[in-house]
Amino acid sequence: MSNYSIGIDLGGTKVLAGIVDADNGQVIDFVKKRTKKAGSESIIQRIIETVEKTLCKAQIPLSEISSIGIGAAGQVDRKNGILISAPNLDCYDVEFKKILEEHFNIPTYVGNDVEVATLGEMKFGSGAGYKNFVCIFVGTGVGSGVVCDGKILKGSTGTAGEIGHIIVSSGGRLCGCGGYGCLEAYASRTAIEKKIIGSLKKGHKSVISEAIKENGIIRSKDIKDALDANDELVFDCITEAAEYLSSGIASVINFYNPELIILGGGLIEAVDLFYEMTVKKSLIKSLAVPASKTQIVKTKLSDFSGAVGAATLYQN
Ligand SMILES: [Zn+2]
Structure with a gap:
């Protein structure tokens, strides 16, 4: 049955x-x-x-x-x-x-x-068999689910894991939450989109302009296509986003000392270069001892x- x-x-x-x-x-x-x-x-x-x-x-x-x-x-x-x-x-x-x-x-x-996606990875995905790990999803925003001793950590108000709002640049860019300098304002697809559109308005050229004309927005797939076409502007924006995201992940590794970091979400799934840069930079920026024991992998269940x-x- x-x-x-x-x-x-x-x-x-x-x-x-x-x-x-x-x-x-x-x-x-x-x-x-x-x-x-x-x-x-x-x-x-x-x-x-x-x-x-x-x-x-x-x-x-x-x-x-x-x-x-x-x-x-x-x-x-x-x-x-x-x-x-x-x-x-x-x-x-x-x-x-x-x-x-x-x-x-x-x-x-x-x-x-984010909580249910973490639950899915914990039960049947990349987190199966692990007790202490963090799932980080990068798409419209940046969210994370923290698994502690085999259970999803909820925190005192049920909001634990808001990695998108850890501050990576004091007094930096305005975030959707009303604060300034949050990770989400630098590393989400929305943030990358804003940065690209801002640069285009200043006169920079990019093959991604065509995709914007067609769809009105920049999808993760458009970013991948632009990188495949060696687009310089999109490469620079992705590199900057990976820089900030890896600072956030390194802080999580140092603070929480997890066995595993699982990365997912539209941008991670669609843009391999972004994923690879983020993994490499995160491990370089973390303290040596926790970094030596932390694996960084993609979600197994993806979408x-x-x-x-x-x-x-x-x-x-
Ligand atoms: Zn925020």
């Missing part, structure tokens, strides 16, 4: 729903759709639509699904299953648990996107860490 659960990864730019065998982490089938800053009503509609499409694609009846888990990019109330605040989606106080339970009549659990982790939320 299979133990199927639906895992939903609700990020800043996409929603991915997967049917997951919660006993072994296998993704049976999935559907991925784009999302935007569209407000609660529209996001809920998008989620329901994506789940229904996934069930239809997999030809698995709802009666075979034992739970639904959702990992949302924002601050959540786990106990009551509420998304408290997700500025990137323009969603506030969304009662996901209540709404989805009413619609599907299946027990529903809510977590934060599915979040959906797989969300599908196992009911076990926690």
